[in-house]
Amino acid sequence: MLNYSTSEENYIKAIFHLQHADGTVTTNELAGELRTKPASVTDMMKKLKIKKLVHYEAYHGFRLSNEGKKLALLIIRRHRLWEFFLAEKLRFSWEEVHAVAEDLEHVSSKKLIDKLDEFLGFPRFDPHGDPIPDSHGRIEASKQVCLQDLPLNKTATVGHVSDQSPAMLELLSHKKIGIGTKLEVKRKFGFDNSLEIKIRQQAPINISEQLSKNIFVKYDE
Amino acid sequence: MLNYSTSEENYIKAIFHLQHADGTVTTNELAGELRTKPASVTDMMKKLKIKKLVHYEAYHGFRLSNEGKKLALLIIRRHRLWEFFLAEKLRFSWEEVHAVAEDLEHVSSKKLIDKLDEFLGFPRFDPHGDPIPDSHGRIEASKQVCLQDLPLNKTATVGHVSDQSPAMLELLSHKKIGIGTKLEVKRKFGFDNSLEIKIRQQAPINISEQLSKNIFVKYDE
DNA sequence: AAATATTTTTAGACAAACCTAAATTATTTT
């Protein structure tokens, strides 16, 4: 695996995370994620296409190539191992680890990361509960959780719906919820166990207990 | 302390190390050390002067300001703490630690470094025997080692002679060895524990066991 | 004290990564 710049790595990682929701990622989505401007994203996509890390056709979004996916998993491996190190060994708190790992993840020595992994005892989840890819880039499916059990204000992605009847699917499509939809539970009403959820920038909507029990989500990064 | 780029930090650190030899550092020296070109050094010195990290007058060399010295010691602190971590915790070998620390030293979180220091038990020397500055930038004189114990081909500077009798000093001056002499041990003969040493560009000379046991040197960076 | 050699700086260029503003393409509304 060749060496990539910090910027290239941040783009690749961001595409990987966004891809989990949609299939292909758009210029504006990525610009938003990276707090950069759409024009900068276009510039970078041209470069990453030449380097064969993404598939990209002008005006039609992009997705990672196999090579790109491998790189993304490597960067995520580094990031999460450092997060584990910071929390476990240096006693950083839960919320502090991310910012520092954002820098450490770009130190690219393969040996460093593999030895760190060993030193830490081959941990399988980072301090946020996200799975850590192994040295071959293999990653466990992150635990799916029923929407009823998702903590408030934690963004998650719909990964599975257990009831797939037409009635259920009709309701889901009416509420614009599907596999890959990113959402957040804002409130939980004890009276009927209904949830107020927020999808992207849209206004909050309500979900009944029956519906929420059939929706399974996985935590986002 | 503000944040500086990786490049700026590498320049500052290199000036600090070169300064130990001469008082002021020249454009060509620094370009050689950093494997860059003299024109690039001039460009950077103008910038570092504006940022008040160096004193610099065109055509007359440069040296670190107090602010620059503080920054250099901070970078060296990071570098050596990471070297210690790599050797001690990740079981990297002696020679491998430097290259990786060269990258890790630029991750600038103050908390990261202070917590790392604590985790490592506040080590005072890195794996090469060089002293580690404390969190206030204070640094001990570097560890002195008997010439007999100096590894082969490691440049070092004579720092102390334990026997100071006239006979000893006569022999030393004949061999042109004094405090500050830079040398390297090229061979060690098991038969009589005599050493073949090299001083600068001169032809190698021989030193008896008795003499070498009274010469103490400190490693060069 | 000139002449010569060496060192250093300047001038001008380039790649990476970003930006703003304008042009283009795609999507949605009417």
Add this chain to the structure above:
DNA sequence: AAAATAATTTAGGTTTGTCTAAAAATATTT
């Protein structure tokens, strides 16, 4: 199917850090 809107790309510019080649300053010889 136009028109209006939104998304995306292009054009052109900036900053950082590098380079080569030429000019200027300093140091060394003669």
